[in-house]
Amino acid sequence: MYCPCYSSGSIGGKELQVYLMAFIVGGLICIVGQLLMDLTPLTPAHILVLFVVLGGVLSALGLYQPLVDIGGAGATVPLPGFGYSMVSGTFEEIDNAGFIGIFSGALKSAAVGITAAVIFGFTMAVLFNPKG
Numbered sequence: 001m002y003c004p005c006y007s008s009g010s011i012g013g014k015e016l017q018v019y020l021m022a023f024i025v026g027g028l029i030c031i032v033g034q035l036l037m038d039l040t041p042l043t044p045a046h047i048l049v050l051f052v053v054l055g056g057v058l059s060a061l062g063l064y065q066p067l068v069d070i071g072g073a074g075a076t077v078p079l080p081g082f083g084y085s086m087v088s089g090t091f092e093e094i095d096n097a098g099f100i101g102i103f104s105g106a107l108k109s110a111a112v113g114i115t116a117a118v119i120f121g122f123t124m125a126v127l128f129n130p131k132g
Contacts, residue, residue: 018072025071029078048079055080059087086110 029051036047058064064084068075075081089109093101107114 021070022072022074024074025067026074026078029075029080033079051079052083055083056087057083059084060091082110082113085113 033047033051036042036050037044042050055064058067058080064075064080065088068081068084076084086106086109090102090105093105093108095101097104
């Protein structure tokens with residue numbers, strides 16, 4: 001597998017910084033989630049919805065993009081990144097298609113994640129006996 005960061009045979013300082021910042025930002029998001037589960041009566045489903053909505057709201061206010069610029073995949077892969085993806089895709093589609101972009105942008109930008117969730121969920125339900 002080709003990785004442009006590893007093309008010279010060793011990881012340089014810039015690549016190491018990118019990996020480190022992704023690890024730190026993603027880890028901090030996970031710590032917040034774990035603290036919410038441990039210290040509040042919120043269920044994992046509540047926290048999931050909270051993180052997705054928070055990512056969308058912060059993205060709409062323009063506050064999530066600086067975190068993405070700093071943390072890269074550490075900010076876009078966790079749950080708030082899904083909300084960020086939906087909102088930024090909606091804004092992008094509004095610029096391209098106008099009013100109809102309000103309806104198509106979120107699904108267009110998050111289609112891969114939604115499709116993967118449906119396929120993997122269906123596959124696990126077929127392969128294993130769900131409890132309940």
